[in-house]
Amino acid sequence: MWIRLSVLLAIAPALQANEPRELRYDWLTQGERSGSLVTRVAADGQRSSHFEFSDRGRGPEIDETMRLNAAGLPVDLKVQGKSYMGAPVAESFSRDAETARWTSTLDSGERPVEGPVFYAAVDGTPDQTAVLARALLNAKDQRLALLPGGEARIDALQTHTFKVGGQTVQATLHAISGLGFTPTFVWLDEDDELFALSYGWMGLAPEGGSAVLEQVGPLQEEAEAAWLRQRAVELTQAMQGRWCLRDARWLDVDAGELNPASDILIDEGVISAVGAAGTAGCAGLPGIDAGGRVVLPGLWDMHVHAGASDGLLHIANGVTGARDLGNDHDEVLRLTAAFDSGKLIGPRLQRAGFIDKKSPYTAPTGMPVDTLEQALAQIDDYAEKGYPQVKIYSSIPPEWVAPMAERLHGHGMRLSGHIPAFMTAEQAVRQGFDEIQHINMLFLNFVADAETDTRTPARFMKVAEEAGTLDLDSAEVGAFISLLKEHDVVVDPTVAIFDQMFRHRSGELAPILRDVVDHMPPAVQRGARAGEIDINDDNAATYAASADALLGLVQRLHAAGVRLVPGTDGLVGFTLHRELELYAQAGIPNAEVIRLATSSAADIADMGTPVGRIAPGQAADLLVVDGDPLQDISALRRGVLVVRGDRVHRPDAIFRSLGIKPFAASIPRD
Template sequence: MSIRLLALLLVTPTLSAAEPREVRYDWLTQGEASGSLVTRIGEDGQRHSRFEFNDRGRGPKIEERIRLDAQGLPVAITVEGKSYMGAPAQEEFSRTGDTARWTSTLDSGEREITGPVFYAAAEGTPDQIALLARALLQARDQRLDLLPAGEASIEALQSHAFQVNGQPVRATLYAISGLGFTPSFVWLDEKNELFALSYGWMGLAPEGAASVMEVVDRLQEEAEAAWLRKRAQALTQAMPGSWCLLGARWLDVDAGELKPASTIRISDGVIDAIGAPADIDCRDLASIDAGGRVVVPGLWDMHVHAGPGDGLLHIANGVTGARDLGNDHDVVMGLARDFGSGELIGPRLQRAGFIDKKSPYTAPTGTPVDTLEQALEQIDGYAAQGYQQVKIYSSIPPEWVAPMAERLHGHGMRLSGHIPAFMTAGQAVRAGFDEIQHINMLFLNFVADKDTDTRTPARFMKVAEEGGKLDLDSDEVRAFIALLKERDIVVDPTVAIFDQMFRHRSGEMAPILGSIVDHLPPSVQRGARAGEIDINDSNAATYAASAQALLGMVRRLHEAGVRLAPGTDGIVGFTLHRELELYAQAGIPNAEVIRLATSSAADIADTGTPVGRIAPGQAADLLVVDGDPLQDISALRRGVLVVRGDRVHRPAAIFRSLGIKPFVEAIP
C-alpha cells in the first residue's frame, strides 16, 4: 500500500445528517471490487462505518462510530479493528466542553481547547477524510487546527458531472493540505458527502459505479500534475550551458577515496572536467561554491513504484536515479519523460516490466495473464518497448520460470522478482533468475515448507517467526550464497522495510523516520507511531532476532561478493537513507555502502547514459553534503545542493515546500 494511501487512512471525521440513511461504496483494485465501505447515518447524525478490503491477503478491517457537533466537528470517535498489515487498531476520542481526551494504540492525551478544532484520528475509515473536508469548507478561511497537532486547509480544484447508476451526480475535487507531505485529494458530491477517492491502482467509488474511476483518476492526476509543475518552476534553477562547481571535495566511489577540493566543470548536464582550480578554466562561467563540502554522485533507489509526487522527496534526499519495478506502462513512461524534461522534479527513471498470473493474490499492477503463452507475449511486448528487465510476482507458476527466463535472455533482458509461491530461491536461480527482490525471499529458501503459500502474508510472518533461528553460517546457507555469487545474482534487499516491520510496535517511533521525526509535519509524526504487524510482549524478542538476522544475511552476501542493489519499496528518499544506514550497521564499510548506492546501482540499472560516478563524460548527477559520509553515513541526509544534469535544486527549499524542517541550509 502506498504511503499516500496510508496517510489518508490516518486522517479524520465529518458531518451529521437530517434523516437516517446508508451510503455504500466499493473499494476497487484495478477497477475490480476488493472491499467496501458502508456508512450508516442515524437520526442524530451519528455515523457508523465499516471498512475492509483484501489486498493479496492483507488489508484493514475497521469499524468506527463518530458523533459530530453542529459545525461538523467530532465530539466522539470510537475505532476498533485491525490495520492493513494486521496490527490492532483501537482509538477513543471525546470532547466535553473545552476538554478533549483521546487514547489510541499510538498515544493518549488531554487538551484544553478553545475555538474550532478537528481531531485527526490515527486510525479509521475513508469516511473520515470526507468529514474533515466538509468541516474545513464550513470553517473560517477554510482552515482548522488539528488535534493532537497541526493545521489543515482545503482548496476546491474542479467539478465534474458523473453518471452513477443512471443518475447524474456532480462532484467536486478538493485538495487538503496539512496531513502529509503533499496534498490529500478527495471528491465530494453536491451534499458534501464522500463521492470518491483515488490512489492510483486503488480507490473508492459509489457501490456499482466503478466506471466513474476512469474520469476520477484522470482529473485527479491532472490536478496533481498542475500542483507539482508549479513547484518544479519555483524549486528548480536551470543552469547555463557551461558552469562550474567550485571547492568540491569529491568522492571517487569506485576507489573509495575522497579527493581534495577541486573544480568540477559541467557542460550541457555532463561533467566536462575535474581538477585543481588553477587547471580548470571557469572564466566568464557561472559558478556555485561548494565551500569544501563533500560531493558524491547522486544516489540511486533501485526499488520504487513511482508516482508524480515522489520526485520531490527523491531529489530533496539526493536521489537522482530510481528504478521502477512495477507500474502502468503509460504512467512510468510519462513520469520518465516529465522528470527528464524538468516538467516535474524527479530522478532519472529506469523501468522494469511486470508480469503476474491471475489469482486471488494477483498484484494490483500491470495486466495479469492466464497462460504461459500470454506471459511470453508480454515479454515480447516489453522487449519491443525498450524494457531491459521484467519483474515477475508471486503467483507465477514455478514451471513457467525457465521458459520465461529463456525468452527474456533471448531478448537480452534480465529476469527478477519475487520467488514464485511453492518454489525455492535456489530453484528460481537455477531456472534463470538474474535478480531477487526482497531479503525475506532468501530466508524463505530455508524456513518455508511445501505448504507455505508465499502469495499471502505468510511470506512476511514465516520469516518474522523463524528467521532469527536460522544458522547463517551453516553449510546450507553458505552453499546458497555461493550459488548466488556463482550465477552473479543481484539481490535487492529492501531490508529497511522488513527491519521496521519486525521491530516497530504500535505507539513507538518507526525506525525509518525515527532519527528525523522532529523535522516532519505533526500528522506525519503521529502516523509514524503506527505499527504494521501485531507485535506484543510474547513475540517482540523473536521478531527482533529475525530483524537482526536480516542484517547478518546482508553482511554475508556482501562479503561473498554478491551484488546488492539498495532499494526501498517504501517512503522514498528517507527510506533509502535508512537502508544505507542499516548496511553500515550490518558491517559494510561506508565507502562500500556509497558505492553500492551510486556506481554499482547505476551499472545495474543500465540506463544507456554514463552515470553514477564523478568523472569526465559522466552525467552531472551530484549530491553535495554537509559532513563526511565516509566517517558518518548519516551525512547523506544533510544535502545542501543536488545537481540533476543541467538543473540545480536546493533540498532546504524543497523540504520547506513539503512542510518539512530542513536538515541543513542550502548553499547560497
C-alpha cells in the same frame, strides 16, 4: 458558567435531525471490487462506518462511530479493528466545553481547547476524510487546527458531472493540505458527502459505479500534476550551458577515496572536466561555490513504484536515479518525460516490466496473464518497448520460470522478482533468475515448507517467526550464498522495510523515521508511531531476532561478493537513507555502501547514459552534503545542493514546501 457563543457552537451536538440514510461504496483494485465502505447516518447525525478491503491477503478492517457537533466537528469518536498489515486498531476521542481527550495504540493525551478543532484519527475510515473536508469548507478561511497537532486547509479545485446508476451526480475535487507531505485529494458530491477517492490502481467509488474511478483518476492526476508543476517552477534553478561547481571535495566512489577540493566543469548537464582550482577551465564562468563540502554522485533507489509526487522527496534526499519495478507502461513513460524535461522535479527513471498470473493474490500492477503463452507474449512486448528487465511476481507457476528466463535472455533482458509460491530461491536461481527482490525471499528458501503459500502474508510472518533461529554460518546457507555468487545473482534486499516491520511496535517510533521524526509535519510524526504487524510481549523478542538475522545475511552476502542494490519499496528518500545506514550497521564499510548506492547501482540500472561517477563524460548528477559520509553515513541526510543534469535544486527549499524542517542550510543562489 458563561461560555462564548463560538465555543458553544464548537461543542454543541448537531441540532437538526434528518432521515436515517446509508451510503455504500466499493473499494476497487484495478477496476475489480475488493472491498467496501458502508456508512450509516442516524437521525441524530451520528455516523457509523465499516471499511475493509483485501489486497493479496492483506487489508484493513475498521469500524468507526462518530458524533458531530453543529459545526460538523467530531466530539465523540471510536475506531476499532486492524490495520492494513494486521496491527490492532483501538482509538477514541471525546471533547467537552473545555477539554479534549484521546487514546490510541500510539498515544494518549488531554488538552484544554477552545473554538473549532478537528481530531484526526490515525486509522479512520475514508468517511472521516469527507467529514474533515466538510468541516474545513465550513470553517473560517477554510482552515482548522488539528489534534494532536498541526493545521489543515482545503481548496476546491474543479467540478465535474458523472453518471452513477443512471443518475447524474455533480462532484467536486478538493485538496486538503496539512495531513502529509503533499495534498490529500477527495471528491465530494452535491451534499458534500464522500463521492470518490483515487489512489492510482486502487480507490473508492459509489457502489456499482466502477466507471467513476476510471474518470476521476486522470482528473485527479492532472490536478496533482498542476500542483507539482508549480513546485518545479519555484524550486528549480536552470543551469544550461557551461558552469562550475567550485571548491568541492569530490568522492571517487569506485576507489572509496575523498579527493582535495576541486572545480567541476559542467557543460549542458554533463561533467566536462574535474581539476584543482584554475585547471578545469572555469575561469569567467558562472558557478556555485561548494565551500569545501563533500560532493558525491547522486544516489540511486533501485526499488520504487514511481509516482509524480515522489520526485520531490527523491531529489530533496539526494536521489537522482531510480528504478521502477512495476507500473503502468504509459504512466511511467509520462513520468520519465516529465522528470527529464524538468516539468516535474524528479530522478532519472529506469523501468522494468511486470508479469503476474491471475489468481486471488495477483499483484495490482500491470496486466495479469492466464497462460505461459501470454506471459511469453508480454515478454516480447516489453522487449519491443525497450525494457531491459522484467520482474515476475508470486503467482507465477514455478514451471513457467525456465521458459520465461529463456525468452528474456534471448532478448538480452534480465529476469528478477519475487520467488514464485511453492518454489525455492535455489530452484529459481538454477532456472534463470538474474535478481531477487526482497531479503525475505532468501530466508524463505530455508524456513518455508511445502504448505507455505508465499502469495499471502505468510511470506512475511514465516520469516518474522523463524529467521532468527536460522544458522547463517551453516553449510546449507553457505552453499546457497555460493550459488548466488556463481550465477552472479543480484540481491535487492529492501531490508529497511522488513527491519521496520519486525521491530516497529505500535506506540513506538518507526525505525525508518526515528532519527528524522522531529523534522516531519505533525500528522506524519504521529503516524510514525503506527506499527504494521501485531507485535506484543509474546513475540517481540522473536521478531527482533529475525530482524537481526536480516542484517546478518546482508553482511554475509556482501562478504561473499554477491552484488547488492539498495532499494526502498516504501517511503522514498528517507527509506533509502535508512537502508544504507543498515548496510553500515551490518558491517559493510561506508565507502562500499556509497559505491553500492551510486556507481554499482547505476551500472546495474544501465540507463545507456554514463552516470553514477564524478568524471568527464558522466551525467552531472551530484549530491553535495554537509559532512563526510565516509566517516558518518548519516551525512547523506544533510544534502545542501542536488544537481540533476542541467538543473540545480536546494533540498531545504523542497523540504519546506513539503512541510518538513530542513536538515541543513542549502548553498544559496549567487
